[in-house]
Amino acid sequence: MRATAxxxxxxxxxxxxxxxxxxxxxxxxxxARHGATPRGVDWSCEATQGLRFVQLMKLCDxxxxxxxxxxxxxxxxxxxxxxxxxxxxxxxxxxxxLSRAMISRARxxxxxxxxxxxxxxxxxxxxxxxxxxxxxxxxVGYAREAWEDYVRAMLARMHATxxxxxxxxxxxxxxxxxxxxxxxxxxxxxTIPDVWAAHCERxxxxxxxxxxxxxxxxxxxxxxxxxxxxxxx
Ligand SMILES: C[S@@+](CC[C@H](N)C(=O)[O-])C[C@H]1O[C@@H](n2cnc3c(N)ncnc32)[C@H](O)[C@@H]1O
Numbered sequence: 378m379r380a381t382a383x384x385x386x387x388x389x390x391x392x393x394x395x396x397x398x399x400x401x402x403x404x405x406x407x408x409a410r411h412g413a414t415p416r417g418v419d420w421s422c423e424a425t426q427g428l429r430f431v432q433l434m435k436l437c438d439x440x441x442x443x444x445x446x447x448x449x450x451x452x453x454x455x456x457x458x459x460x461x462x463x464x465x466x467x468x469x470x471x472x473x474x475l476s477r478a479m480i481s482r483a484r485x486x487x488x489x490x491x492x493x494x495x496x497x498x499x500x501x502x503x504x505x506x507x508x509x510x511x512x513x514x515x516x517v518g519y520a521r522e523a524w525e526d527y528v529r530a531m532l533a534r535m536h537a538t539x540x541x542x543x544x545x546x547x548x549x550x551x552x553x554x555x556x557x558x559x560x561x562x563x564x565x566x567x568t569i570p571d572v573w574a575a576h577c578e579r580x581x582x583x584x585x586x587x588x589x590x591x592x593x594x595x596x597x598x599x600x601x602x603x604x605x606x607x608x609x610x
Contacts, residue, residue: 389530396527397475397498399517404451405478413452413482419515423454425593426510429546430458432588432597433508436544442467444504448535449512450474453483456492471504473497500538503606507535507543514548516566524566529576535600536581542601547573549594570596 404418411417420426437443443466447455450472459468472487472494474480483494495501512531516524535543550567570587577583577600584603589596 393527393530396519401475403515403517405476408452408476408478408482413486418451418511426454427458428591428593429510430455432591433510433544433546435588436508436542436599437506439463439466443506444469446500446504446507446538447472448500448507448509450483450494451479453487453494456487471495471500471502473500499534503538503540505541507539509535509545511546513545514565516564532577539602540606542599544597544599546595546597549589549596551594574598
């Protein structure tokens with residue numbers, strides 16, 4: 378069977394494509410309803426959207442130029458954040474989103490030299506770093522097991538296309554988290570840091586930092602690569 382950069386075979390690939398298509402429908406409806414605003418990417422406000430970016434960007438060494446893949450870039454909100462916060466650092470940015478409606482809004486607002494956007498569910502290039510804010514959160518109606526297969530595949534794709542490492546956030550499971558009994562409805566995927574930190578350490582031989590102290594019911598993983606990227610076949 379043919380394998381992709383992330384290592385998924387054709388059968389896995391068609392399940393992933395089905396999930397991606399439902400995720401696309403969910404977020405495309407969101408942005409159609411609320412426009413290029415935090416609500417349009419299912420966040421409650423700009424302040425918490427930015428707080429997530431702060432955590433994710435702790436991955437990057439901003440003392441020298443670097444390339445960055447933003448997986449699930451939405452309408453491109455990370456771009457003005459980078460311009461404000463890291464104004465003196467040269468960042469070759471690529472925003473990737475499976476929703477065409479998101480990418481067309483992102484392009485209209487922010488496309489320019491070193492700021493490109495593509496419609497895709499994985500990065501077409503290897504960059505120094507990848508970040509993903511919110512792509513694992515909304516399980517669009519799948520059994521927990523199927524959603525976790527999807528999460529593993531997305532992590533593998535990020536690992537395969539990140540020279541130095543990647544960062545990703547999750548909703549943290551708490552005692553009052555909603556139960557996972559009804560897979561037929563869209564809901565938040567809650568989890569605990571240890572599960573995915575251990576997975577990344579084991580599957581990618583990576584060094585993982587967990588950030589969980591930023592005042593939200595979420596956590597961020599900074600996954601540092603310890604071995605070179607394998608060239609694509
Ligand atoms: C919660 S929104 C966050 C958008 C943006 N990261 C931000 O913080 O403003 C998640 C975005 O990721 C996109 N997305 C979800 N899963 C994806 C995947 N596997 N590949 C590419 N984009 C994805 C959705 O279409 C949506 O625009």
